[in-house]
Structures are given as structure tokens and as C-alpha cells.
Amino acid sequence: MTTVAVKPATMAQALTRALRDAMAADPAVHVMGEDVGTLGGVFRITDGLAEEFGEDRCTDTPLAEAGILGTAVGMAMYGLRPVVEMQFDAFAYPAFEQLVSHVAKMRNRTRGKMPLPITIRVPYGGGIGGVEHHSDSSEAYYMATPGLHVVTPATVADAYGLLRASIASDDPVVFLEPKRLYWSKDSWNPDEPTQVEPIGRAVVRRTGRSATLITYGPSVQVCLEAAEAARAEGWDLEVVDLRSLVPFDDETVCASVRRTGRAVVVHESGGFGGPGGEIAARITERCFHHLEAPVLRVAGFDVPYPPPMLERHHLPGVDRILDAVARLQWEAES
Amino acid sequence: MTTVAVKPATMAQALTRALRDAMAADPAVHVMGEDVGTLGGVFRITDGLAEEFGEDRCTDTPLAEAGILGTAVGMAMYGLRPVVEMQFDAFAYPAFEQLVSHVAKMRNRTRGKMPLPITIRVPYGGGIGGVEHHSDSSEAYYMATPGLHVVTPATVADAYGLLRASIASDDPVVFLEPKRLYWSKDSWNPDEPTQVEPIGRAVVRRTGRSATLITYGPSVQVCLEAAEAARAEGWDLEVVDLRSLVPFDDETVCASVRRTGRAVVVHESGGFGGPGGEIAARITERCFHHLEAPVLRVAGFDVPYPPPMLERHHLPGVDRILDAVARLQWEAES
């Protein structure tokens, strides 16, 4: 038995591999979007797919997002399993009506007769110095739309596993890819890629006893760094990576918070009306008597995403997370 | 001095009057949308305006919501004050990109040089037996979009006052009109319509000591009914009508909750990712030590809006609100 050397791979590579494996495993899987064919996508996630599977399986579409998602709906109606790429978060908005009024609702409208197994890949979030409309965190819109799954990986292995699971899902999945993690590396063996558990299971990335940081996608790494830094302050922080916002894993989240008694929700998305409100509210509903302090939130400011030179002030960083942890009423405890 | 008999008027009439007065007061105000001219709108809110002010001031547009809002942006750039009607909540989705990427952001993008004083009227919510796509509660989308004001009246007088204030605002306002209140009546004197205070002030509709119901738009009346019914159970409920979701009146809300120590947020919109999460989270952040119980939420289910014959099971009603009040850990108190 030969042992395979596990080399570092990027999240981008894992995503490409997931698409390739999904296409190889199931001829119904079709990739489509702007520049996904010959170019391999502006982030190169679909690199090589058109060459390997032909342009009918990996298709450069006309430049029209509602048209892309709308035709994907029709293709799914006929039994295909389209994987749609939206080039950037803000460029998914033209497809909003198709998403909300059809993609999210079709199974329900037809009493389950017409499910739409569509995966909508959306590179999202900031931190890459993008100009306006290239760094939005749009997950709040998708969370508030029943009928969609909302999934987002934070590690290279999850990028593969969650994307495979999303494509395999018989329901539509908005698959949010944290742009700034595309080039993040991890030792990951592409020859033995692991499927993750079904969509909907959060994972504890770091165990701790003092408080729980609840986060997802681009902020997971930041929270892990904050947790390291917190040791110096004497806090032992637990970090939960949600992995999917819908379905939401109340079990894992609440188990952690009941243990630690304190929680901070961290995300890039604006705070007001963002995912953190929902998360904090449901933790409070479920764990009220275990809470030593209100669940706090560290989020992007409630402003349009800033220009590149100002984004560092906007993004939740280690300091802002530690500030929030410090406000968890530690004195009150003792 | 003659005293004017104050006759009952409907919310629809108050809205029409607000539009008319705004158009008379300011020639920059232009009303536009599908069927708003000759027909006076499918809900007759723009009735008579085309006749009185001409078709250039109250314009039947082609059937294209992105086009309506997009051209309104251009008109606002040139100094007009467009009031756009979206025919139904779900039919505002085609305009989502214009709303999020331009309407909400233009002032910020241009460092305040190019504000967009646009009012977007959206009849929203259910309870009128509408078929699919005619009863959505889309406020969560708008709340999560910095740059927009989100306003919704619950009374005839507020319908007038808040619409006038919205049109007068130099910022874009999404003005959500609760469909099922269009024909609700109140004694209201159209000859002495009162302007309300600036957008952003909630109002206590009913004072009470046991717990606070926090709500807005179509659910205010339901909460008042619940408060009446609760007296039989010995609960004296306070009811806060938010009137605007953005800006959010933390002051009024928190003052009430600090007094009562208990709160339930009530709205038709789906619970998950809906406005209630934000509201509950911010109350908890601000009033934690005043809370005798977690802030609870009574909301629509997390499902696509049901067909007419099932909507009564979906909409938060008096019983469901009272059930939530009952769960506010009254025993724990004593």
C-alpha cells in the first residue's frame, strides 16, 4: 500500500475538483455562466471543464444573470442538474426575481412534483481589494428566502465536500464562496477527497470553555486567530463554523453556548438585518438561562461596502472580536 | 369658525391624499408605475392624479420594474422626486439590482453629491386572499440594504403623514403599504392632515405593564386585539408600532422593554432571517439585565406564502401571540 503525499491545495483547486468529480459522476451536471468555458471563470474555478467535458457541459452564456438562472430553471425542469456561476455577489442581483419567485418556490408550488436541483455558486465577501459591487455579503437576502439552502465553506476540505453535497442536493443551494479564501491553502488530498455529512451540520473548529464564537465562511479563520489571541487574555474560546446558514444547526450551536454561557456572532455582512440577528435571537430563545451575557455581534458596518482603501476598517478583525468578548460581562459572573 | 366633521376615511384615501398634496406642494414630485395613470392603480391609490396633474406627472409606464426604478433614478438625478409604485411586493423583485446597487448606494458613492429622493411604494403582505406572488413580506430584504429607509404605516393618519415624510425625504424610502389595511377605516380629517414627526420614531399604541409587543404595519391591529384579549388572562400588554424599520427607534423600543421586562416581536414576514431576529437581538443586547425572559418572536412560518385557503394558518393571529406571551416565563418571575 502506497501512501499518498498530502500536498497543500487551495480552496480554488478543491472547488474545481468538486465540479469535475460531480460532472464525471453524473452526466446531468451542467456548469454555466459568464466566462466559465474557455476562460475557466474569472477566478479560474471552472478551469479545464469545458475542455474535458465539452462546451455543452460547461457553457459560456450570454451576459444576463436572470437569463442564466432562468434557463437553468428550465434545464432543471428537464432533469439536468445545473451549476450556475454568478461572477460576483452583486451581479447575482439581476437574477433575484428568478431566484425568489421560481428557484426557491418551484418544489412547493408543484407539491414536490418539480424540484429544482440547481446549485448557484456566488463568490462573496470582501478582503480582496475589489472596487464597488465586487465585495457584497448578500447572505441575508438568501437566508430570508424559504426554499433555498445557503451553504458556505471555510476550509479547503469543506469547499470540496460541501460543493459535492450541494450539487447532489435535490433542492436549490446558494453556494457562497468566500473570495478571499480562494487562494487559502490547506493540506488536502485530492485523491481521497471526503464527502461531508449532509448539508446542515455545523462543526466546532476549536473547543473552548469561556465563550463561543459563532461564524462562517470568510470569518472562520479570523475567529480562530482571535481565539489564539484571546489566550493571552485568559479566555479559552470555542469557534463554531456554521457551514450552512440554511438549514441552521441549532443543536451544535446551542450545545456549545450552553456549555460556555457566552457567545459572539461574527460575520462580514452588515449587522442590521444581517444573519447575526437571527442567530443571536435563536440562541437567546433556546439558551436564555444559560447565558451570562447577551449574545453580541461583530459584523460589518451598516454601510455600502467600502472602497478598497477603507475596507480594513469595515471588516471584523481580531481586535474587534476581542473587544466584543471583553464586553461579555465577565465581572458580573464572579 | 366652523368645525369640520371628522368622517371615517380609509388608509387608501389617506395615501391618495398624501400623493395629491405632495404633488400640489412640489412640482418635482412625479408618480410613475404600471396602471397608475388612467386606471388610478390596481388598488386605486393614484386615483385622479393623472387627471389633476396630467400624464407627465402621473405616468403609466411600460411593464418593466427595473426600467421603472432605473428611469426614476435618472429622473431623480435631474432633480425630480419620483414616487414609484410597484404593483405588488413580489413584482418589485425585478428591480432589485437597481434598488440595491444604485438607489441605496448613489448618495454614498458620490460623497453626497447625488442623493436620490425616490419613494418606492410597495403594497405588501397577505390577508387579502391573493394568489401566489401577491402576498410576500419582503421587508427583510430592504432592511438588510444600507442606504434605504424602510417605512410602513399601520393607521390611516400615519399613512398620510409617513408618506408625506417619505416623499419629502432626501433619501430613498421603501414605503411598504399593508395591503389588508387599505380599506381599514379611522376617523381622520383630510382637511387637517397632520404631518408626522421625522421618519424614525416608533410610537406606543397601547401602554401596558406586563410585556411589550413590538410590531409594525399589518400586525399592529392584530397585536392591539391580542392585548385586549390578554386582559382576560391578567396580562397588561404594551404595543409598540415601529413605523419605520430603518431607521430603527431603539430608544422607544428599549424604554418600553426595560419597563415591562418582557417582549414579543410580531410580524407576518417569515421568522428565519426576518426582521424579528434583528429586533430581538438588539433588544437583548441593550436590555439584557431587564429581561425576565428571552424576547420571543411570532412570525409567519418559514415557507413560501401559502395559497389563499391556507393563509389563515400562516398569519400570526391573536392566539399565537397569546401563546407566545404565555411562554414568557411568568412562573420564573415569582
Added chain:
Amino acid sequence: MTVMEQRGAYKPAPPPAWQPRTDPAPLLPDTEPHRVLGTEAAAKADPALLRTLYTQLVRGRRYNAQATALTKQGRLAVYPSSTGQEACEVAAALALKEQDWLFPSYRDTLAVVARGVDPVEALTLLRGDWHTGYDPYEHRVAPLSTPLATQLPHAVGLAHAARLKGDDVVALAMVGDGGTSEGDFHEALNFAAVWQAPVVFLVQNNGFAISVPLAKQTAAPSLAHKAVGYGMPGRLVDGNDAAAVHEVLSDAVRRARAGGGPTLVEAITYRVDAHTNADDATRYRGSAEVDAWRDHDPILLLERELTERGLIDDAGIAAAREEAETFAAGLRERMNQDPVLDPMDLFTHVYAEPTPQLREQRDQLRAELEAEQEGTQG
């Protein structure tokens, strides 16, 4: 070396050749709406087809009247009638083969019924007990689409998928004159033309989008002229001439089936009833206009043709009417029964498997209903 520095050696090259990607001439629509009835072409029309169309028109008219009556009896929440447009509705259904797909707009329940869907199921949306009442796969009819023009890209995608799979399937998508202003119309037609998808777009130009007349909707010579800008042929047809609509649609379907790509068909017709039972059409149009169109009624046109050519007699007409009455009576009777509803259905089909959150909510509603039940029993 910059371009400017090349100047010494500059030899003017011929500009890269430009040529139209498609010859525009064949794309231009007919200058007059195509007509069959009352013209010489009618002689070539298949008598059996004309009789079938007639029976269906008569039934369709009766169906519209019945459905409108059901709104008055509170049996339908709302009904958008296609009275006056039956020729388009019926021809759209009849132009398709078994394996083809129909993508109706919200007004097109008649086309859905003509395609074979149980009328009670076709009307479920408008009765209000569920959204789509039929299984779309049973008769290959997509759900009625209320958000205007959004069904058009679906039709393109389905037709494209079928072609990729090598299946002999054509999709026919219906939209109104108002719907052509939506971005989705544009995007769908463009995708269809680029992909050469086997799809036919039927625009029923009935003169109005609710209250808004065509002149406020477009300045185009005709809606069929929009085809040119996508590189597909446009056809213009008298939408009240059932034989003409059937012929033009059949040609387009055949063309699509043969790999010739999409076609845009504009059928000129008129919405005789108000937008829906809830609309008051007198607010925006006079009765003279409506009356003028009554004389160009699709049933009258076909009945005249059939009568003049001796293809139908009074007995035949009576038989068609009788069949329509029987149909309407059956529909009325079935619609007068209360549908059986299970509130738990709210949660069943949101996802393949309800999320934990939905399971909680389902349990909550179940408990509420049980408590209510006990309350009424107790």
C-alpha cells in the same frame, strides 16, 4: 514599439471585414397579419382541423364564461378571462405534439385545459387551495406563471436541455404584449437565438396590459419586429383567426423541431373581458372599441368559414354548444365541491426533507390545530 512608433513603416491595412452575422431580410415579419379564414388559403386548410378548432373554441368560450361565473359564486379567488383570445389559447395547445412542452402565462388556463390538463387542476391556483394544481410532467405543461415573462427563460432552458439530450421536444411559451417589456423577455429570446433552442414564443397582443394600451408599451412597428434584434424570424398573425394562428405556430414548431431555431410570433387579438373579474375596464376604454372587436370574434370567423364551405350545419353547431355546456356543467359541479385541505402541507414541499426549523413549526401548527379541535369538541 507603440502603434505610433510604427508609423514610419505604416501601410494601411484593410479594416477587418465586417459582415452581418445573419441575413436580416428573412427575419423581418410579415407586413400584414397572416390570415387564413375568409381568404383563398382557407380552402387548403384541413377540414378536420377546422372542426376540431371550432369545437375547442366553443368550449373555450364557455369555459371562460363558467370560470368568470365561479368568481361571482366565490368559488374562484380571481379569474383572468381569455374571452376573445380563444383562438390563440386553443391553437397554442393544438400546435404541439404529445412530447412537447407548453409554458403558459397566468391568463392561459384555457391553453392548459386544451392541452389536456383537468380544468379543476388548471384552476387550482385561482381557486386558492394550492399554487400549481397539476403535475407539470403529466401533460408537459409548466406551472402557470404569474411573474410576467419569467417563464420564457424556463422554456428556453428546457428546450435546450432536451436538444442536448437528443430528444425530439419543442417548447412553446406564451406571454402578453405587456410582458414583452420585461427584461426576462429580452434575455430569453437572446439565449434562445444564441443556443438555437427549439422554442416558439407566442405573444398574445391583446391590446392591453391591464389598463395600459399598447401605444404606451412600445413604439415598435410591431412586436414581431423585435425578433430581428435577436436574429430569429418574426411572424405576425391575426390572433382571432384560429386557422392562421394554428398554421403559423405549427410552422414555427416544425422549424424548431427540425433544428431551425426559435421563432417569435405576434398574434393580434383583443381582450374582450376586463383584465380580471376584479377589474373595471370602463375606467380605461370605451365600449365602441370592444364592440368593434366583437365583430372580429374568433368563433364567428371560424363558424362563418365552416358554414360557407358546408363543413358544419346547424346540428353540428348545436352539438358543439351542447358539448361545451356539458363540459361547463361538469366543471361547475366539481368546483362547487369544497377542496379538502391539509394545513400540514404548508411544510411538506418546501424542501425534499423539512429542515429542523420547519419540523418545529409543523409541530407547532399541529399542536395548535389539535388544541383548536379540542376547543370546539370540548
Added chain:
Amino acid sequence: MTVMEQRGAYKPAPPPAWQPRTDPAPLLPDTEPHRVLGTEAAAKADPALLRTLYTQLVRGRRYNAQATALTKQGRLAVYPSSTGQEACEVAAALALKEQDWLFPSYRDTLAVVARGVDPVEALTLLRGDWHTGYDPYEHRVAPLSTPLATQLPHAVGLAHAARLKGDDVVALAMVGDGGTSEGDFHEALNFAAVWQAPVVFLVQNNGFAISVPLAKQTAAPSLAHKAVGYGMPGRLVDGNDAAAVHEVLSDAVRRARAGGGPTLVEAITYRVDAHTNADDATRYRGSAEVDAWRDHDPILLLERELTERGLIDDAGIAAAREEAETFAAGLRERMNQDPVLDPMDLFTHVYAEPTPQLREQRDQLRAELEAEQEGTQG
């Protein structure tokens, strides 16, 4: 009485007359792209205009090179070059009067600069210190629009508003070939035609939308043919012939100004550089194609005309280049200075008045920055 019951008294009426709302013939675009340079028409062109165009083209080319260089030096976050497309960029700006409005797309900073906006302000978006760097009202230039085609309805609305106010204002809106596929393109053109708004749409067909060639974008005979479906004239022009683009745009602007309504202009050009500095064009096109277009370069075409007609000599050419160098040096120097940023600006312009929530957040950031400051000082 139902229609069918009228049958006894039935007299066939003529169908309601149908006629095209607009004569389609004048709407059809030129069959060949309009050219001036190297043709007889050039003799009629105003020498002063040609010289101005030339100076601007040379400067524009230099501007593109300088901006691209600034990306390499980290002074711009990204730059989408319009090298090869300078004729369109410059002519668009020059075709407008002082009071008119320009609606640029994200690639059109050169047009913005040619209209008079300070290049540093035009490049602010791409440098990344703010979004729109200039006051749109100063030179009547709308913010650069990144979401494709979304600026087109803005142009229509602005032009419409100006006309309603009785002002003499025309709006010129720029979009790429790819952008024509978006729904907003369709809706904007339709509104413009219905409202007869004084607006001109300039499509720069540069062959690509990032990597996607035109053949995957449309099957239309030309993009100018799309005009027909809206009832507006379409014009086709050689986009590398600055005199031709200027003439066609000026005609269209004049037409709009005179109340003649909107025009769609397709300018055929070529994107010589990659999509942006971050793009690798060799992944999707060969150098032969690029080279072929270098021989049809806008500067070469104009320089040749000017030289042959004796309107410019070597000294004139050298002077133009020198002016361009001076311009570039000035730009380079100013761009090499670090912009002064105030993080508090994040909150200043979200609303006219910050909401209470934003005031809290502003205070939070201010406190953080002060703490940081103390940290570094202490």
C-alpha cells in the same frame, strides 16, 4: 346575448384595421458600418475637428498606457483599458454640448476624461480611495457604472426629466456588446422609445465580454438591428474611424435634441488589451486576431487622413505626442501621491443624516482608531 347567439344576425365586419405603428424601413441600420476616413466623405469633414480628435486620440492612447502602468506600480487596484477603442471614447465626449450628460460604463474613464473630468477623479474608483471620484454635476457625467447596462435606464430617466422641464439636454449612454444582453438594456431602450426621450445609446462592440466572443452573445445580424424592435433608428459605424463615430453620434444627438427621439448606435471596434490588467487574454484569443486590428487602429486611420490631406505634419504629430506625454507625466505624478483618507467617511454619506445606528458605529470606529493611535504612540 352571447356572441354565439348573435349568429342569426351575423354580418361579418372587417377585422379592426391593423397597421404598423412605425414604418420599419427607416429604422433598419446601415448594411455596412459607416466610414469617413479614407472615403470621399472625409473631404467634407471639418479640419479643426479632425485635429482635435487626433490630439485627443493620441492623448487617450497615452492615458490608457499610463493607467495600465499605474496598476503595475500598485497605484490602481485595477484598470480596464480602452486601448484600440479611443475613437469611440473621445467621439462620445466630443459629440455632446456643455449641458448634455454622459453615462459611462466602467471601461469608459477615457470618455469621462475627454469630457473634462480631472483624470485623478476619474480614476478614483479604480485607485480605491472612494467610489465615484468626481462631482457628477460638475461636468454632467454620471458615475461610472460597474453593474452592466444599469446606467442605461438612468440616462433615459434623466433625458426624460430634462425634456419634461423643457431643458435642452441630451443624454449619451455607453454600453458594451456584452451589456446588450442584460434585461436593463432592453427596458431602457423600450422606455426611451415610448417616451421619445432625447437619449443616444452607444454600444461599443469590441468583440468580447471579458472572454466571451460576440458570437456567443448574440445571433442578431448586428447589434444595431436591435433598434428596430423598439421603434428607434439603428446606426452602424466603424468604431475605429473617429470622424465617422463623431458624425454618427452628432447626428443622433442632433436628432434627439430636435425632439426626434432616441437612436441606437453600434460602433464596431476592438479591445486590443486584455479585459483588465488582471486578465490573461491569451487564454481565449490568438495574437493574429489582435494584430489584424492593430492595422485598423484609430490613431493610424486618422493620422493617415490628416497627413495625406496635409492637415498635419511631423511637427504637429510630435506636438500631439508631447502634449500626451505632459498629460501622462502630470497624471503619473499626481497618482503617485497617496490619497488622504478619512475612515469616518464610511458613515457620512449613507444617508443625509446618519441614523442613530450609524452614529453608534461611527463612534465605535472612532474610539477604535483613537485606541490604535494611542497604542502606536504609547
